[in-house]
Amino acid sequence: MRIVNATLHDVELPLVHSFETSSHRKSSLRHLIVELTDESGAKGWGEIASPAGPYYASETTTIAWHTATEYLIPAVLGAEWEHPDEVSALYGKVRGHWFAKAGVEMAAWTLYAAHTQQPLATALGGTRSTVIAGVSLGIEPSIDELLTQVAKHVDSGYPRVKLKIAPGWDVEPVKAVRGTYPDLDVHVDANGAYPGDDAAFETFRALDPHGLTMIEQPFAPRNFMDSARLQAELNTPVCLDESVETLDDLRTALELKAGGVLNIKVSRMGGLSAARAAHDLTQEAGWPVWCGGMHEFGIGRLANVAISSLPGFTLPSDVSASGKYYAEDIIDPAVTAEGGVVTVPSTAGLGAQVRTELIAEHAQQTQTFSA
Ligand code: OSB
Numbered sequence: 318m319r320i321v322n323a324t325l326h327d328v329e330l331p332l333v334h335s336f337e338t339s340s341h342r343k344s345s346l347r348h349l350i351v352e353l354t355d356e357s358g359a360k361g362w363g364e365i366a367s368p369a370g371p372y373y374a375s376e377t378t379t380i381a382w383h384t385a386t387e388y389l390i391p392a393v394l395g396a397e398w399e400h401p402d403e404v405s406a407l408y409g410k411v412r413g414h415w416f417a418k419a420g421v422e423m424a425a426w427t428l429y430a431a432h433t434q435q436p437l438a439t440a441l442g443g444t445r446s447t448v449i450a451g452v453s454l455g456i457e458p459s460i461d462e463l464l465t466q467v468a469k470h471v472d473s474g475y476p477r478v479k480l481k482i483a484p485g486w487d488v489e490p491v492k493a494v495r496g497t498y499p500d501l502d503v504h505v506d507a508n509g510a511y512p513g514d515d516a517a518f519e520t521f522r523a524l525d526p527h528g529l530t531m532i533e534q535p536f537a538p539r540n541f542m543d544s545a546r547l548q549a550e551l552n553t554p555v556c557l558d559e560s561v562e563t564l565d566d567l568r569t570a571l572e573l574k575a576g577g578v579l580n581i582k583v584s585r586m587g588g589l590s591a592a593r594a595a596h597d598l599t600q601e602a603g604w605p606v607w608c609g610g611m612h613e614f615g616i617g618r619l620a621n622v623a624i625s626s627l628p629g630f631t632l633p634s635d636v637s638a639s640g641k642y643y644a645e646d647i648i649d650p651a652v653t654a655e656g657g658v659v660t661v662p663s664t665a666g667l668g669a670q671v672r673t674e675l676i677a678e679h680a681q682q683t684q685t686f687s688a
C-alpha cells in the first residue's frame with residue numbers, strides 16, 4: 318500500500334462536564350485528527366489524543382503537531398508497506414512521541430482495514446463482538462457532587478467506576494462511594510501523584526480493605542521499585558498506566574512484579590501494533606488487562622473498542638459512550654454503551670462515518686501533504 322495524501326486537522330471540542338485529575342481541570346479538548354488516503358482512494362483515520370499540557374506525559378498537542386507534520390507524516394507519505402505492523406519502522410529513528418505516533422499508525426490501521434474490507438477489530442485479531450465499558454470520574458468539588466456523578470453513571474448501567482484520587486482526596490471519597498455501593502466494581506487512579514514515602518504507603522494501606530479492583534499508577538512514571546514494594550504489601554492489585562510506554566518498560570514491570578494489572582492505552586504505547594504486543598506479553602505473564610482512554614473523540618474511541626475485543630481484555634475498559642464527554646462526536650454513529658456494553662462495529666474499516674463537516678467546523682488549523 319502507498320499513502321499519497323495526508324491531512325492533519327487540529328480540532329477542539331467542548332466537554333459536556335469538566336474533568337479534573339491530580340494535575341489539572343479542563344472543559345474542552347484539542348486533539349489532532351490524521352486523515353490518510355492511499356492510491357486506490359481508500360481512507361484511514363487516526364487520532365492524536367495528547368492532552369494540551371505536559372502533565373499526563375511530556376508530549377503536548379502543539380508538540381504532537383510539530384512531530385507529526387515535520388517527521389511522521391513525511392516518513393509515511395509515499396512509502397510502500399503491506400501491513401500496518403510495518404508502519405512504525407518508517408519513523409523508527411524518532412524517539413518517544415507516542416501519542417503522535419499512535420495517531421499516524423492508527424490511521425494506517427484503519428486505512429488497511431478499509432482497503433482489505435474487514436472491521437478494524439478483525440484485522441487486529443479481536444474475538445469479542447461486545448466490550449464492557451467502565452467510566453472514569455474526575456475529582457469533584459465535594460463528596461456529594463462525586464456521589465451524584467457515580468449515581469448518574471451507575472444508573473445508566475456502567476458496571477465499573479474509576480475514581481481519580483490525589484493527596485487529600487483519596488480515603489474519604491472511596492469510603493463514601495463504598496458506603497453507598499458495597500458491591501460496585503470501583504478502582505482508583507492516582508496518575509502518579511504520590512511520592513513513594515511512608516505517608517503514601519499509609520494512605521494505600523488505608524485503601525486496601527475497601528475492596529478496590531485496583532490502584533492505578535500510585536507513583537511517578539517508571540517508579541517501578543516503590544510500585545513493587547507496594548504490591549508486595551497490598552492485597553489490592555496495583556495497575557500500571559504512565560509507567561509503561563514501551564514493551565521494555567512492560568518487561569521491567571513484569572520482572573519486578575511492580576503491579577498485577579496493566580492499563581493498555583493505544584496512545585501511550587505509540588499505536589495499535591504496540592498495544593497488541595503488550596496484550597500478548599501480559600497474557601503470557603498472567604496479568605489481566607483493560608484499555609485505558611484519553612477522552613478520545615470518536616476515532617480514537619473506536620480504535621480503543623477494537624483493541625478491547627482482544628481476548629486478554631478481561632476487565633472493563635475506558636470506552637464509555639461518546640456522550641459522556643461530547644455532545645456531538647466526529648463520528649456517525651457515535652459510540653453508545655447500553656447497560657455498559659459497547660458493540661464492536663462489524664463494518665469494514667473504522668466502523669463509522671467520519672463527520673468531516675464537524676471536523677471542519679471545529680478545526681483550529683489544517684495542513685495537507687501530498688506524495
Ligand atoms: O490516567 O487514565 C488516565 C484521561 C486523561 C489523562 C489520563 C487518564 C485519563 C482518563 C480518561 O482516565 C478515561 C477515558 O477516556 O474515559
Ligand code: MG
Pocket residue numbers: 506508533534558559580609
Ligand atoms: Mg490512568
